[in-house]
Each structure stands twice: as C-alpha cells, then as structure tokens.
Amino acid sequence: MVAAVTMIAFFAPEDADQGLSQKIFYFHVPIALTSYACFGWGAWKGLLHLWKRSPGADLESYVAIHQGVIFGALTLVTGSIWAKISWGVWWAWSSNQLVLFLVLFLFYAAYFMLRFSVEPGPRRANLSAVYALFGVALIPVSFMAIRLANDFIHPTVFTSNGPQMSGRMFASFCVSWAAMLLLAGTLYRVELAGKRLDSRLRELRELLA
Amino acid sequence: MSYLTDIGALARKDLRLELRARDTLPAMLLFVVSALVVFHFTLPQGASRLAAFGLLWVALIFTALLGLTRCFAAEREQDVLDGLVLAPSDRSAIWLGKAIAMLAFLVAAEVVALPAFALFFGPGIDGRTLAGVALADLGICTVGTLLAGMAAASRARELLLPLLFLPLAIPIVIGGVGASVNGGVRYVEFLVLYDAIFAIICWASFEYVVTE
Numbered sequence: 491m492v493a494a495v496t497m498i499a500f501f502a503p504e505d506a507d508q509g510l511s512q513k514i515f516y517f518h519v520p521i522a523l524t525s526y527a528c529f530g531w532g533a534w535k536g537l538l539h540l541w542k543r544s545p546g547a548d549l550e551s552y553v554a555i556h557q558g559v560i561f562g563a564l565t566l567v568t569g570s571i572w573a574k575i576s577w578g579v580w581w582a583w584s585s586n587q588l589v590l591f592l593v594l595f596l597f598y599a600a601y602f603m604l605r606f607s608v609e610p611g612p613r614r615a616n617l618s619a620v621y622a623l624f625g626v627a628l629i630p631v632s633f634m635a636i637r638l639a640n641d642f643i644h645p646t647v648f649t650s651n652g653p654q655m656s657g658r659m660f661a662s663f664c665v666s667w668a669a670m671l672l673l674a675g676t677l678y679r680v681e682l683a684g685k686r687l688d689s690r691l692r693e694l695r696e697l698l699a
Numbered sequence: 700m701s702y703l704t705d706i707g708a709l710a711r712k713d714l715r716l717e718l719r720a721r722d723t724l725p726a727m728l729l730f731v732v733s734a735l736v737v738f739h740f741t742l743p744q745g746a747s748r749l750a751a752f753g754l755l756w757v758a759l760i761f762t763a764l765l766g767l768t769r770c771f772a773a774e775r776e777q778d779v780l781d782g783l784v785l786a787p788s789d790r791s792a793i794w795l796g797k798a799i800a801m802l803a804f805l806v807a808a809e810v811v812a813l814p815a816f817a818l819f820f821g822p823g824i825d826g827r828t829l830a831g832v833a834l835a836d837l838g839i840c841t842v843g844t845l846l847a848g849m850a851a852a853s854r855a856r857e858l859l860l861p862l863l864f865l866p867l868a869i870p871i872v873i874g875g876v877g878a879s880v881n882g883g884v885r886y887v888e889f890l891v892l893y894d895a896i897f898a899i900i901c902w903a904s905f906e907y908v909v910t911e
Contacts, residue, residue, distance in 0.1 A: 540907055607859055609854075616910070617853075623904060634892075638889055639873040
C-alpha cells in the first residue's frame with residue numbers, strides 16, 4: 491500500500507491532459523476492480539454453499555459482499571470526485587462505469603435488507619447465496635444495458651475511451667491494484683475472524699443457557 | 700411429461716383462485732389506469748411523445764410490482780407452500796407455474812393499459828413496442844416470481860420486494876424503453892438475452908429458495 495502511494499506520487503508520469511487530478515485514477519480503478527473481485531468471490535462462496543454445502547461458506551459469502559459494497563461505495567465517491575475535477579460535475583450519467591456501480595450498489599444494499607429480515611439459519615443462507623448469484627449475472631447484463639442506454643440518452647458520446655497507458659503508468663496501476671486487493675483480502679480476513687468469533691461465542695452462550 | 704402436467708396444474712390453480720376470489724387482477728387494472736391518469740398531469744404541456752413512452756414503462760413496472768407482492772400471499776396465509784414443496788414433483792415446477800400465472804395477469808393488465816395509453820397520450824403502439832412489452836413481461840415474471848418467493852420468506856415481506864426487484868428491473872426498463880423509443884432491434888435482442896439468462900438462473904435456483 492505504501493509502495494503504491496509512493497509510486498503514484500513520484501513514479502507515475504503526470505497525465506498531459508488532466509495533470510495532477512489524473513492520479514485519482516490509480517485509486518478509483520483499482521478500487522472498482524477490487525469491488526468486482528469481492529462480489530465475484532461472494533457469489534463463488536454462495537455457489538459452494540448451494541452446491542457442496544460447505545460449512546462456513548455462507549458467512550464467507552456475506553463478508554465478501556460486505557467488503558464489495560464498501561469498496562463499491564468508495565468507487566462511487568472517488569469516481570464522483572474525479573468527475574467533478576475533470577468534467578466539472580459531481581455526477582455524469584454518461585459515465586458507464588459510475589452508473590453501473592450505482593445499480594450494483596442499490597442491488598447489494600438490498601442484499602443486506604434481505605439478509606437482515608430473514609431469521610438466521612439454513613433458509614437465510616440459501617436466500618443470500620441465490621441472491622449473490624443473481625448479482626454476478628447482473629453485472630455483465632447491466633453493463634450491456636447501460637451501454638445501450640447511452641445510445642438514447644446521449645446519442646453522440648459513444649467513443650471507446652481506451653486509456654493508452656505508458657509503461658510507468660501501467661506499472662503504478664498494477665502495484666496499486668495489487669495493494670487494493672491485499673487491503674481487501676486483509677479486511678476480509680479480519681471481518682471473517684470477528685464474525686466467526688461472534689458466532690462461536692453465541693453458540694457457547696446458548697450452550698450455557 | 701409429468702413435469703409439464705405439474706406446471707399446468709399449478710398455473711391452473713392460481714388462475715382458478717383468481718377467478719373465484721378476484722383480488723389481484725382488478726387491483727392491477729385499476730392501478731395501471733389511475734397511474735396513467737396521474738402521469739398525464741405530471742407531464743408539462745408540450746412534452747414530447749418520447750417522454751410519454753417513459754411513463755408507460757414506469758406504469759407497467761409498478762403494476763407488475765403490485766401483482767408480484769400478492770404473488771405468494773395466498774400460499775403464505777394458508778401455509779400451502781410447505782405442502783407444495785413436499786409434493787412429489789420438481790420444485791422448479793412451482794416457480795414455473797407461478798410465473799405463468801403472473802404472466803397471464805400481467806398480459807391481461809396490459810391489454811387494458813396499452814389501448815388506454817394510446818387513447819390518453821396519442822402515440823400509437825407499434826410492433827417494436829409490443830415486442831418489447833412482451834419480452835419485458837417474460838423477464839419481469841421470471842425474476843419477479845423468484846424474488847417474491849424470497850420476500851415471502853422474510854419478515855419485511857411486501858416492503859422488501861420492490862427493493863430486491865427494482866435494481867434487477869433496470870436492464871428490462873432500458874431494453875423496453877429503447878425498443879419503443881429508438882425502435883432498434885438491438886434492444887429487443889438484449890431483452891431476449893436478459894430473459895434467457897435470468898430464466899435459467901431462476902429455474903435452477905428456485906429449489907433453494909423454498910427449501911432449507
């Protein structure tokens with residue numbers, strides 16, 4: 491993480507067009523990709539729960555999605571800041587990724603509503619797992635949908651904005667992404683350990699009572 | 700073959716229940732017409748006919764939502780779901796039968812809604828719009844029925860369904876509005892893709908929604 495920040499600050503060349511503000515790119519995009527990774531991991535654990543009935547997969551799936559939502563919210567915030575600096579508005583419906591994250595954020599916020607309104611138990615684990623699987627199907631589908639929607643909302647703004655990165659920029663980007671993944675992984679482990687301790691404690695208390 | 704018989708029996712059960720009790724369909728019909736009247740007053744003078752199409756889709760989505768909240772009400776009140784789960788048939792038949800019944804209600808509501816829309820707002824309904832509505836109905840019913848099953852298992856029930864359903868309905872709305880406003884074949888194709896993907900997921904996963 492420290493290495494990533496140093497590299498972003500000193501190693502990566504400034505963007506000719508956007509200058510210093512472009513550096514948020516090294517946070518925004520890795521956070522977004524990490525958030526996808528968390529959602530994917532959550533769905534994978536959900537699938538394991540439904541398929542193999544592996545114990546603990548439900549909790550792991552929940553923690554992964556929780557991390558994904560946190561990173562998703564950060565993506566929205568950093569994206570919004572970037573949009574303000576480079577386009578002058580806090581919110582741009584023409585930015586596919588940002589809109590996609592809004593949809594996903596709403597979708598996964600409903601995941602928590604679902605989870606907390608069902609009694610803990612096998613039923614809740616099943617429902618959460620099915621919903622998590624819906625999520626990974628929704629990501630590509632709504633990505634396509636949002637690209638299509640831009641056609642009728644903004645008919646002309648449809649250019650492929652493949653950012654041509656120089657080697658140094660790409661290296662910084664990769665280090666930054668690795669750092670984000672590491673951060674997410676660490677947070678995931680910490681939260682998982684806490685949650686496991688919590689459920690173990692509850693079991694013990696029930697045994698005592 | 701017996702799978703199809705099961706589905707037919709389950710769908711018939713819902714339709715017969717509706718014919719005798721009449722709680723869902725009249726509510727949907729009344730709702731969609733009143734919504735269109737309200738929308739007439741939300742559009743300022745001189746708004747384009749394209750905006751009216753957007754409102755049609757809002758009306759359709761919320762009418763479907765109204766029907767979906769009642770989807771598993773009878774089963775829940777009479778505890779029928781446990782019996783259905785114990786019945787010696789594939790559990791996905793429960794979902795498919797329910798989705799077919801929902802589709803029938805939704806189509807019935809639209810048979811009233813689309814002419815009413817044409818009458819109130821002026822723009823005619825063309826073939827692309829009809830195709831978009833038909834495909835969107837399929838998507839709404841497949842996804843909505845499964846989510847209604849989920850919501851029925853929770854404490855929040857009616858409150859939860861819109862929260863679960865609306866984010867998943869965003870692609871349907873985009874495809875549907877695109878099909879009626881832009882008239883592009885791509886939107887219709889996209890709706891077909893959406894229906895196929897989510898129908899497969901729902902079909903495979905419904906068993907887990909009703910069992911432990």
